[in-house]
Amino acid sequence: MMEQRFALFETTIGTCAIVWTARGICGVQLPERDTAATRARVQRRHPTAVEAVPTAEARRAIDGIVALLAGEKRDLADIAIDDERQADFNKRVYAIAREIQPGRTMTYGEIAERLGDKTLARAVGQAMGENPTPLVMPCHRVLAAGGKTGGFSASGGVITKLRLLTIEGAQPGGPTLFDRLPLAAQPRRRG
Numbered sequence: 001m002m003e004q005r006f007a008l009f010e011t012t013i014g015t016c017a018i019v020w021t022a023r024g025i026c027g028v029q030l031p032e033r034d035t036a037a038t039r040a041r042v043q044r045r046h047p048t049a050v051e052a053v054p055t056a057e058a059r060r061a062i063d064g065i066v067a068l069l070a071g072e073k074r075d076l077a078d079i080a081i082d083d084e085r086q087a088d089f090n091k092r093v094y095a096i097a098r099e100i101q102p103g104r105t106m107t108y109g110e111i112a113e114r115l116g117d118k119t120l121a122r123a124v125g126q127a128m129g130e131n132p133t134p135l136v137m138p139c140h141r142v143l144a145a146g147g148k149t150g151g152f153s154a155s156g157g158v159i160t161k162l163r164l165l166t167i168e169g170a171q172p173g174g175p176t177l178f179d180r181l182p183l184a185a186q187p188r189r190r191g
Helices: 035-045 056-069 088-097 108-114 118-129 157-168
Strands: 005-011 014-020 025-029
Touching: 005 035, 005 056, 014 035, 014 056, 025 035, 025 056, 088 108, 088 118, 108 118
Parallel strands: none
Antiparallel strands: 005 014, 014 025
């Protein structure tokens, strides 16, 4: 088992954390209610991880995450992931998801079809929910059937997922944030 290290870092949405080994990134934690809660979540998920100064590779991942959350279009596909502890099925799902370019999306069913069995869509959704490296492994680019947003287990849930897709220029087929507002609360068009 490889030694794990972690570091906390600030983003526009709050304090995040990253966990790494010599092989690559093995965990990304989006913000909890405060810094202490984020640190505690990392320590529960990675009990042997020790807080440390980020390596050059971890620093590059942090910089990419910070930029993405600040609204820059970023593709983090070149960041190495240590998936040694992941189930083989999840590894296969994540490999396909990492191929999705910023501004593009796939559905759980489309990933299932690429795996060779369209009935695996629910299992693909479960793998997305277990993703230990959100943003680096872009589970936010995977949608439910019909382009609906589906779930997102990170802090902020579906709203965070929609924000990330908007930053990347993706246009999911499901309702927008304004579609969910009562008609009286929708912005008025001018002109």
